[in-house]
Amino acid sequence: MKYIALAAVAAVAAAPAFAGNVSPAPVEAPVFTPAAPMAAGFNWTGAYAGAQVGYGALNLDFDGIEDEANEEFNFFDDTDANGAIGGVNAAYLYDFGSFVAGAELALNAGNLDFDQDNNDGSITNAEVDSLHQLKAKFGYDAGRTLVYGVAGVAYAEADFNDISYEDTGYVVGVGVDYAITDNVIVGGEVNYNGFDDFDDTGIDADVTTVQAKVAYKF
DSSP: OHHHHHHHHHHHHHHHHHHHHHSOOOOOOOOOOOOOOOOOOOOOOEEEEEEEEEEEEEEEEOTTOOHHHHHHHOOOSOEEEEEEEEEEEEEEEEEOSSEEEEEEEEEEEEEEEEEEEOTTSOEEEEEEEEEEEEEEEEEEEETTEEEEEEEEEEEEEEEETTEEEEEEEEEEEEEEEEESSSSEEEEEEEEEEEESSGGGSSOEEEEEEEEEEEEEEO
16 A cells, blocks of 8 residues: 555646647747848830940942042042041930830041042041931830930031031931939940931931940930
8 A cells, every 4th residue: 555655746846847748839920031122123204315435437439429529528438437436415215114216416526537549649538517306215114224226317527628517307216324323324325327418418427436434314
């Protein structure tokens, strides 16, 4: 009987400890980490002012030139010239979401010239002094990158044999802009400027320009 009583007392004493061992462990509440916010897209709507500088290549085609004009200018071959070209620009763009459209005015001074030594010892020269463009600009909004095309009107002033001429033609081109900050935009643009029968001289002229650009967005 003594052993039975001791066993009963031991069982009763062990019961709370046993009960504590089988109690379920507390479950920690899950910790939820908020997702990182998506980067906000760039809004291209606004006014811009900036500058551009680069390289221009002039080509003169004399296929339509009259005999008397050929004698005046003394050109005997198609002629190419190249040089620096740069200036300032102003634009306004509107961002429709994935599509951006607007207009830009670019004013350029140029130094695209050549000198031709003629068979009679004289020198024939031509030079593009300025090239201005009024362009419609339309492109794809890829966030901080804008890929675009342009089309519009080009105006050029040139000297042939030290006589000044001017004419209006057309411009088409492509470019890309990148917003490095909310206000500073950098990019590059390639344009083809065409002039048929430049200022009634019978000379067809075209100028291809490649320029780096920078602008401030207001």
